[in-house]
Amino acid sequence: xxxxxxxxxxxxxxxxxxxxxxxxxxxxxxxxxxxxxxxxxxxxxxxxxxxxxxxxxxxxxxxxxxxxxxxxxxxxxxxxxxxxxxxxxxxxxxxxxxxxxxxxxxxxxxxxxxxxxxxxxxxxxxxxxxxxxxxxxxxxxxxxxxxxxxxxxxxxxxxxx
Amino acid sequence: xxxxxxxxxxxxxxxxxxxxxxxxxxxxxxxxxxxxxxxxxxxxxxxxxxxxxxxxxxxxxxxxxxxxxxxxxxxxxxxxxxxxxxxxxxxxxxxxxxxxxxxxxxxxxxxxxxxxxxxxxxxxxxxxxxxxxxxxxxxxxxxxxxxxxxxxxxxxxxxxxxxxxxxxxxxxxxxxxxxxxxxxxxxxxxxxxxxxxxxxxxxxxxxxxxxxxxxxxxxxxxxxxxxxxxxxxxxxxxxxxxxxxxxx
Numbered sequence: 001x002x003x004x005x006x007x008x009x010x011x012x013x014x015x016x017x018x019x020x021x022x023x024x025x026x027x028x029x030x031x032x033x034x035x036x037x038x039x040x041x042x043x044x045x046x047x048x049x050x051x052x053x054x055x056x057x058x059x060x061x062x063x064x065x066x067x068x069x070x071x072x073x074x075x076x077x078x079x080x081x082x083x084x085x086x087x088x089x090x091x092x093x094x095x096x097x098x099x100x101x102x103x104x105x106x107x108x109x110x111x112x113x114x115x116x117x118x119x120x121x122x123x124x125x126x127x128x129x130x131x132x133x134x135x136x137x138x139x140x141x142x143x144x145x146x147x148x149x150x151x152x153x154x155x156x157x158x159x160x161x
Numbered sequence: 162x163x164x165x166x167x168x169x170x171x172x173x174x175x176x177x178x179x180x181x182x183x184x185x186x187x188x189x190x191x192x193x194x195x196x197x198x199x200x201x202x203x204x205x206x207x208x209x210x211x212x213x214x215x216x217x218x219x220x221x222x223x224x225x226x227x228x229x230x231x232x233x234x235x236x237x238x239x240x241x242x243x244x245x246x247x248x249x250x251x252x253x254x255x256x257x258x259x260x261x262x263x264x265x266x267x268x269x270x271x272x273x274x275x276x277x278x279x280x281x282x283x284x285x286x287x288x289x290x291x292x293x294x295x296x297x298x299x300x301x302x303x304x305x306x307x308x309x310x311x312x313x314x315x316x317x318x319x320x321x322x323x324x325x326x327x328x329x330x331x332x333x334x335x336x337x338x339x340x341x342x343x344x345x346x347x348x349x350x351x352x353x354x355x356x357x358x359x360x361x362x363x364x365x366x367x368x369x370x371x372x373x374x375x376x377x378x379x380x381x382x383x384x385x386x387x388x389x390x391x392x393x394x395x396x397x398x399x400x401x402x403x404x405x406x407x408x409x
Contacts, residue, residue: 001223001226001227001230004218004223004226005217005218008216008217008218008222009213009214009215009216009217012215012216013213013215013216021216022218022222025218025222025226026225026226026229029226029229029230030229030230033230097208097211097212100208100209100212101212101215104209104212104213115209115213116213118174119206119209119210119213120209120210120213120214121213122210124175124176125174125176140170140171143170143174144170147170147202147205150205150209151205
């Protein structure tokens with residue numbers, strides 16, 4: 001089964017729940033198999049599979065709830081250079097793996113998924129654009145805001161601890 | 162630094178066009194602030210990459226999914242592929258037979274036409290329009306009359322002689338017909354452009370065939386299609402054909 005581990009990991013991050021994630025992955029494969037004729041050869045298979053999984057998730061009860069918090073991508077975030085004492089350096093020096101996972105978990109769905117696709121799945125902007133069905137310009141601006149949000153939330157968590 | 166800040170993210174993601182990639186590379190060597198920024202972004206990227214790899218499916222779940230999607234398509238695949246393969250084979254066989262048959266018919270009608278041209282030339286009181294045994298007279302005669310040039314062989318064998326040539330048409334395409342005498346027989350050599358007879362299977366080696374008591378030889382060379390025909394044996398035709406193939 002192609003992409004099984006990656007899809008499962010992504011499903012768990014989306015749903016926050018083991019049973020829901022398993023159902024989601026299973027449904028994704030059934031749908032992919034049934035709809036394989038609609039897959040256009042020459043297009044990206046990975047983006048296609050992730051898109052099925054994500055669309056299935058968005059129509060589930062958890063997904064619908066999570067999606068209502070998605071804001072518009074109207075404005076581009078200002079790209080700020082990282083300051084001298086930033087969470088990035090702290091992540092590395094303390095190797096706060098768990099803190100980062102909690103931060104990711106706390107991010108709104110649209111930031112979480114784009115970070116996972118870009119950093120963990122190492123998808124290109126083009127693939128992300130196909131998976132999320134958004135233009136490349138939006139991929140770049142959303143990615144930039146997601147990274148900023150990740151830094152901000154991590155900073156808050158560090159300040160509290 | 163400001164010009165580059167917006168591009169560092171795309172640079173780290175490997176999404177910057179090659180030219181800008183090089184420029185930013187060069188800039189990073191000279192700008193400590195941008196370098197620090199880039200390094201921190203790489204660190205965060207790597208950290209998220211590993212933090213994101215958090216969940217692994219259980220072997221049990223993997224097995225369940227495999228079972229739920231595997232058996233049905235496998236069975237239906239057999240039922241699909243068996244008849245599908247049979248139909249495909251029939252189609253291929255049919256197409257091959259059809260195209261062989263079509264080629265055969267095309268050959269047949271071409272040979273009939275050439276045989277008619279040959280017989281007409283033999284029956285005519287003026288079988289050739291340029292009467293000469295000298296290839297250096299016959300070859301230039303065709304210049305400007307047909308849309309290609311060809312070489313005529315130098316004849317050493319006293320039994321073979323050139324009688325002359327004339328314009329011939331095959332399927333509305335002009336070509337050359339050369340008439341040779343071999344002992345008391347007459348042989349016609351037809352030369353056409355390959356694309357004028359493109360419906361025939363092309364072949365660089367000689368194809369031999371007998372039709373209406375005539376023997377035929379045909380081959381392709383340098384974009385031209387040659388036909389040699391006469392009422393002589395195949396080996397006599399081959400000798401003339403070989404002279405043509407070697408002509409410079």
